[in-house]
Amino acid sequence: THNRAQLLKKSIESIRSQTMQNFEIILIDDASQDETPDQIQEISRTDSRIRCYRSERNLGPGAARNHGILQARGNFIAILDDDDIALPERLDVQASILLNDPEIDLVFSSVDWMDSGGAEIGKFPGIVLRGEFPSNPSEVFKLLYLQGNKIPNTTVMAKRDVFLEFP
Numbered sequence: 001t002h003n004r005a006q007l008l009k010k011s012i013e014s015i016r017s018q019t020m021q022n023f024e025i026i027l028i029d030d031a032s033q034d035e036t037p038d039q040i041q042e043i044s045r046t047d048s049r050i051r052c053y054r055s056e057r058n059l060g061p062g063a064a065r066n067h068g069i070l071q072a073r074g075n076f077i078a079i080l081d082d083d084d085i086a087l088p089e090r091l092d093v094q095a096s097i098l099l100n101d102p103e104i105d106l107v108f109s110s111v112d113w114m115d116s117g118g119a120e121i122g123k124f125p126g127i128v129l130r131g132e133f134p135s136n137p138s139e140v141f142k143l144l145y146l147q148g149n150k151i152p153n154t155t156v157m158a159k160r161d162v163f164l165e166f167p
Contacts, residue, residue, distance in 0.1 A: 001027065001082035002058060005035035012043050012050075014085040020092040023078075026071045029054040030064040069163045078157040084111075094157035106158035108151045125150040 001008050015025060027050055029040055037054065044050040053071060055064060061081070069077055076095055080086055094107045110129050113122040127133050127143075127150050134140050143150060 001032065001036055001040075002030040002061075002064070003032045003034045003036060004082040005032070005039045007083045008036060008039050009043060011080060011082050011084055014088075015080060015091075016047060017088055018086070018091045019089050020095060023049065023091060024072065024074060025050040026068040027052045028064045028068045030060070031055050031058040066167050069167070072160065075160055076157055077160055077163050079154050081154045084154045085114075090155075091157070098157065098159060105162045106156060108157070109155040111152045111155060124152060 012025065012027070015023070025047070027040055027044070029036055029052065031054070040052050040054075044052050051071065053067065055067070059067070065079065076098055078091060078094065090109075094109075097107050098104055111124050112120050113124065115121050123129055125133075133150065134143060
């Protein structure tokens with residue numbers, strides 16, 4: 001998170017309210033200058049599953065995310081940004097897929113874009129919603145490499161090894 005005090009609590013609460021409860025939350029404060037550090041302190045006092053880290057200089061979202069990944073202890077790692085809300089079954093559904101098929105290393109979903117009032121203003125990516133995302137790995141590679149990323153990073157859950165192999 002970076003300077004998102006007004007959004008952070010709702011985002012963290014969406015994870016704390018998951019149907020699956022066996023998880024840890026790694027919260028990285030990327031040198032926030034607003035009330036975010038105070039929010040983090042308040043949130044972390046109420047849940048022992050939350051571990052917080054702070055960067056004194058702004059690393060940017062990718063480097064901050066990678067720092068959090070290195071702190072994670074679990075077999076699966078799920079990404080959630082500070083302005084995102086996870087549906088209550090997200091972790092359960094994604095972990096079940098990874099557990100039940102050893103050939104699958106990474107899962108993701110589509111997202112609903114919302115305005116500041118919580119009204120839906122769009123969906124992404126259309127290729128997933130239309131059922132057109134390829135299942136053949138070489139076709140997935142071509143799609144992502146040649147046509148642009150169609151995977152919303154904030155919906156990704158992957159096996160820990162994937163994140164460590166491809167930081």
